[in-house]
Amino acid sequence: MTRNVLLLAVGALVVVVGVLGYSLYEEKKQPDGVSIELGSNGLSVEQK
Incomplete structure (x- = not known):
């Protein structure tokens, strides 16, 4: 479960950096x- 949360957080960070x-x-x-x-x-x- 914690690995899925970590992957979700990293994915969200990549999306935010891309949009910015x-x-x-x-x-x-x-x-x-x-x-x-x-x-x-x-x-x-x-x-x-």
Whole structure:
């Protein structure tokens, strides 16, 4: 029984690490296309 609980805990940890890694990857990934920013210097348009 304790071995099953240990395997379940390790599996859950692997899933959590995978989800967090994918989330960080998506957050850091630069979007493709055009970036439009409105700041104190006016309108800025950049193609990515």
